[in-house]
Amino acid sequence: MVEGETVDRRYLRMPHVERGMTVGLFGGSFNPPHEGHLLVAEIAMRRLALDNLWWMVTPGNPLKSRSELTSLSDRIAASEKLIDDPRIKVTAFEQAFDTRFTADTVAHVATRNPGIRFVWIMGADSLKTFHLWQNWRQIVATFPIAVIDRPGATLSFLSSTMARAYDHARIDEEDAAGLALRPAPAWTFLHDRRSSISSTQLRAKARQKT
Incomplete structure (x- = not known):
């Protein structure tokens, strides 16, 4: 998060859920969020029969450069503008917990939400490098995972280390x-x-306009 930046406190708390619900966890930099991200969320909601989906805007991806990363508050606002399904909850609670790695995030979620059935959701393009994530096997052992097809990544479910x-x-x-x-x-x-x-x-197009 940019030094001195203020993020609305409601985004720094985990969304409210009721015991017995099924919830998708869809995390990313969303820099910027776009229709492709929304399509993944909608497919997950429909195909996995989810009650809610947490659209988790991360402070930053340890595997990606932060040189073009816009502020957390701007990415939250852009996500809210894109989404019109009330079952999809925009959140940035990882900032409050100061977690850098997904393995730590899923551990926090599991501990604080007994009785909730979670599914980790990611695009197939992320599956190719999933084995490079910190403690990736711990993630696999914590929650079921749904991988959503993305252009150019269809065969990743056959070739990736995780698969x-x-x-x-x-x-x-x-x-x-x-x-x-x-x-x-x-x-x-x-x-x-x-x-x-x-x-x-989208970032490349934005640079060309400046």
């Missing part, structure tokens, strides 16, 4: 609606509509 290591835990996408009910490790790859829009392309 090979946990092939025994992959369930057919036809059974995805029950993924949240399964104990980890469990994951699925969802083929659906895809968007070619990327944050990298």
Whole structure:
């Protein structure tokens, strides 16, 4: 977060959930958020039969440069502007917990939300480098994972280190609606509509206009 930046406190708390709910966790820099991100969230809501989805705007990705990272408050505001489904909750609670790694985030979520069924959601482009994430096996062991197809990444469910290591835990996408009910490790790859829009392309276009 930019020094001196103020973020509304409501975004620094985990969204309210009720015991027994199924909730998707969709984290990213969202720099900027775009229709491709929204499509992933909508597919996850529909195919996984989720009650809510937490759109987690992260302070920053340890694997990515921060040189072009806009303020957390701006990325929250842009996310809110993009989303019109009240079941999708924009949050930046990772900032309050000062967590840098996803493994720490999912541990916090699991500890503070007993009785809630969570699914970690990510685009297939992230699956290719998932094994580079800090304590990635701990993430797999904490919550079921749904990987959503992205252009150019369709075969990642066959070639990635995670997919090979946990092939025994992959369930057919036809059974995805029950993924949240399964104990980890469990994951699925969802083929659906895809968007070619990327944050990298949008930032490049923005630079050309300046």
